[in-house]
Amino acid sequence: MSSDDAVQSTNDDAAHCKRFAVSQGYWKDPYLQYFVKSSDRKAPEISRGYFARVSGVKLLLRQFIQLTKSGCQIVNLGAGFDTLYWLLQDEGLSPRNFTEIDFQGITSKKCYYIKSRKQLLEKIAKEDGEISFNSFDLHAANYHIVAADLRDVAQVTRKLHEAGIDPKLPTAFIAECVLVYMETSKTEALLKYFADHFHTAFFINYEQVNMEDRFGEVMLQNLRIRHCDLQGVPACRSLDTQKNRFLQNGWEGADAVTMNTLYGLLPQHEVQRIEKLEFMDEQELLQQLFDHYCLCWAYKDHKKLGLKNISL
Numbered sequence: 119m120s121s122d123d124a125v126q127s128t129n130d131d132a133a134h135c136k137r138f139a140v141s142q143g144y145w146k147d148p149y150l151q152y153f154v155k156s157s158d159r160k161a162p163e164i165s166r167g168y169f170a171r172v173s174g175v176k177l178l179l180r181q182f183i184q185l186t187k188s189g190c191q192i193v194n195l196g197a198g199f200d201t202l203y204w205l206l207q208d209e210g211l212s213p214r215n216f217t218e219i220d221f222q223g224i225t226s227k228k229c230y231y232i233k234s235r236k237q238l239l240e241k242i243a244k245e246d247g248e249i250s251f252n253s254f255d256l257h258a259a260n261y262h263i264v265a266a267d268l269r270d271v272a273q274v275t276r277k278l279h280e281a282g283i284d285p286k287l288p289t290a291f292i293a294e295c296v297l298v299y300m301e302t303s304k305t306e307a308l309l310k311y312f313a314d315h316f317h318t319a320f321f322i323n324y325e326q327v328n329m330e331d332r333f334g335e336v337m338l339q340n341l342r343i344r345h346c347d348l349q350g351v352p353a354c355r356s357l358d359t360q361k362n363r364f365l366q367n368g369w370e371g372a373d374a375v376t377m378n379t380l381y382g383l384l385p386q387h388e389v390q391r392i393e394k395l396e397f398m399d400e401q402e403l404l405q406q407l408f409d410h411y412c413l414c415w416a417y418k419d420h421k422k423l424g425l426k427n428i429s430l
């Protein structure tokens with residue numbers, strides 16, 4: 119298996135973990151079942167981790183969409199089988215354009231599943247019902263899937279253009295467990311490209327952090343066993359290294375919290391609800407895990423929408 123294949127297989131993991139968490143009631147996602155039929159049982163700390171990650175990303179994104187009054191675009195980098203497009207639509211929070219980018223091997227499967235599922239298709243259909251597909255790209259009214267390698271900025275630029283992304287509109291970029299697989303120089307080039315061309319923009323990055331202690335080393339070892347190149351790890355050293363790569367590549371401001379902090383900031387009635395779903399005696403393990411993942415966000419606010427006020 120090549121390293122890029124190994125990286126793509128991490129999407130299976132993410133999708134299966136989310137599927138199991140949804141089946142246990144951590145959050146609602148009626149669309150994931152069309153991409154992943156079922157999943158083996160996962161440890162409760164994994165499900166709580168996904169719950170915190172999904173909740174944190176949504177909390178930030180919702181504020182961005184509301185500040186822009188939905189006159190915005192969302193670009194999901196390394197989107198895998200994420201179902202956010204459908205979930206936002208159900209909440210009445212559809213942006214003007216929602217574009218997903220991933221490797222061809224992933225987008226072709228996603229296009230195939232969408233093509234064969236009425237429940238997914240009917241929500242992306244243009245008013246005249248027209249959707250254009252090839253084997254790995256999809257273009258509908260405000261939903262696009264494009265195949266590109268994020269390490270290739272020229273290809274990403276071309277594909278975003280094909281998807282109708284307008285750099286003048288407020289744009290949120292999301293990357294969940296994606297940048298860690300890219301050389302830091304390639305990530306920096308991508309972040310700088312976005313900062314240089316999108317003047318009102320918000321970036322949400324969920325990723326590993328504090329990777330230099332013993333627990334971090336074990337986490338990395340587990341990923342390396344699966345032949346994943348982890349060339350982005352230097353940026354996962356600390357919350358500061360996470361923030362600095364934005365600040366040093368043209369972004370105006372950035373903030374970051376570990377998942378322990380984030381978990382404490384989530385609506386406590388929700389936390390209490392999910393903590394009753396499954397018994398978990400490994401409280402310390404959860405805390406350690408949460409100390410090794412973070413949510414980092416960054417903004418550029420040329421239109422002065424107040425993006426710096428977005429917080430958890």
Ligand code: SAM
Binds near residue numbers: 126199268294300
């Ligand atoms: N973001 C999704 C989620 O949270 O469910 C999927 C996460 S999965 C761990 C990482 C995804 O990033 C995979 O789908 C993988 O193919 C994609 N990815 C990693 N490196 C990439 C690259 N250079 N170009 C395009 N996609 C990439």
